[in-house]
Amino acid sequence: MDQQSQLSAHQAMRTRAVTAAAIGTALEWFDFTLYGALAATVLPRLFFPSMNPTSALLASLATFGVGLAARPLGAIICGHLGDKLGRRNLMLGTVTVMGVSSMLIGFLPTYASIGVWAPMLLVLLRILQGFALGGESTGAQLMAIEHASPDRRGKYSGLLGLCSPLSQIMANGVLLLLSSTMPAQAFDTYGWRIPFILSFILVIVGLYIRLRVSETPAFVALRKTEVVHVGSPLRDVLHLHWRTVLRWMLFFCGPAAIFYLIVVFSLSYVTKTLGVPKQTGFLLLMGANVCAIVGALAGGMLSDRIGRRKALAIGSTATLLMLFVYFQILDTKSFVPMLAAMGFFLGFTQFQSGIQPVAFAEAFPTNVRYSGSALAYTGANLVAGGPMPVLAVWLFALCNGSPWGVVAVCATFNVISLIAILTAPETLGIDMNRVDSAEEVIGASGQASMQSHSH
CATH class of the missing domain: 1.20.1250.20 (MFS general substrate transporter like domains)
Structure with missing residues (x-):
C-alpha cells in the first residue's frame, strides 16, 4: 500500500x-x-x-x-x-x-x-x-x-x-x-x-x-508493553494519578452545575416564578441549545489553536461573569434578551464541554486513561451536576424567592473550576501513546498488595 x-x-x-x-x-x-x-x-x-x-x-x-x-x-x-x-x-x-x-x-x-x-x-x-x-x-x-x-x-x-x-x-x-x-x-x-x-x-x-x-x-501500542498485563488500572490511577483525577473533577463541577441550572432550574424559574408560557420556555431552551452547538464546536477547535488551558479559561470566565446578570435579564420577561442570556450562558458552558473530552484524555497515560477520565467525569456530575436542580429549588425557597443563593453556589463551583484550569499543565500536542512505566505500575500494585496483607 x-x-x-x-x-x-x-x-x-x-x-x-x-x-x-x-x-x-x-x-x-x-x-x-x-x-x-x-x-x-x-x-x-x-x-x-x-x-x-x-x-x-x-x-x-x-x-x-x-x-x-x-x-x-x-x-x-x-x-x-x-x-x-x-x-x-x-x-x-x-x-x-x-x-x-x-x-x-x-x-x-x-x-x-x-x-x-x-x-x-x-x-x-x-x-x-x-x-x-x-x-x-x-x-x-x-x-x-x-x-x-x-x-x-x-x-x-x-x-x-x-x-x-x-x-x-x-x-x-x-x-x-x-x-x-x-x-x-x-x-x-x-x-x-x-x-x-x-x-x-x-x-x-x-x-x-x-x-x-x-x-x-x-491501546494497540499499550498491548505491546507489559504494563497492560500487570496491576489494576483503577487502583493504579487512584495511587499514581489521584491529583489529576481530583483536578479535572473539580474543573468539570463548574460546567456540570451550570448546565443543570440552565436546562432544569431555569425552565422552572421562567415558567412557574415569572409566569412565562411553557411553549415560550421550551422555545427559549431550544434556542439556547442551538447556541450550545456552536459553542461546543468553537471550544474544541479553538483549543487546537491556543491550547486547552487558555480556551477553558475563556469559557469559565464567561460563565462566571454571566452568572451575576443572568437572573436579572430573565426577570425582564422580554423574549429576545432572555434568549440572548440563555444562549450565551449555555453556549459558553458547552464551549467548555466541547474541550472536556480531549482535556481529560490528554491528562492521563493510556494504561489508566479510561479509568481516570471516567472517575473525573462521573465524579463531577455526582457532586455538582445531579444535585444542582434540587439544591437550586431548596436555595430559592430558603432565600424567599431570591436567586442569589443559587448564584452564590454556582459562582463557588465556577471559581473552583477556574482555579483547577489555571493550575493544570498544558497538554496540547502531548504524546497520546505514553504509558506509566512497568516499574511504576508494579510498584503501585506491590505496595497496595503489601498494604492489604498488613491489614
Missing part, C-alpha cells in the same frame, strides 16, 4: 471512529432528555396509578434518578475493563446493553397489565441503562480522541460536545411532533413508546460502524 493509500485509510478510520462515538453520545443524551420529559408527564399515570398524583410524580422521577445513580458504577467498572481489554470491546458491549434496555422500555407493559411488576421492571431497565451509559460516555470520547491526529483532537472533541444540545433539540422535537399529531389518549397508550423503540435503530447503526472501527492506536 502506497503512502497516499495509507493516509486515506487512516482518515477513513478516524471518520468512522468519531461517527461511532458521536452516535453513542447522541443516543445517551437523547435518552436523557426523552426519559426526563416523560418521567414528569406520562409515566406517573401509567406505572404508578395507585398513588396520589404527587407521590406518583416523585416515584416516577425517582426512576429517572436511579439511572443517574447507576452511571458512576458503570463508569468505574467499564473504565477498569476498558483499560485492560480495550476501548473497542467495551464500546460494543455498552451500546448493545443501552439499546436493548431502551427498546425494552418501549415495549414494557404498564401497571394496568402486570401490576407491581411494571414499575419494578422499569427500575431494572433504568439501572441497566445508567450502567451502560456510565461506561459509554467516557469510552466514546476515547474512541474518537485516541484515533484523532494530534492537530485535530480538539475538533473531534467539539464534535462530541455538540451531541448533547443537538440530541435535546431532537428529543423535544420528536415529543412535540408526536403529542401534537395524535390524540392525548393515543399518545398515552403507544405514542410515548415510539421514540424508545426507534432509538434502537441508532444502536444498530452504531454497532455496524463500531464493528468496522479498529482498536485505538494508543
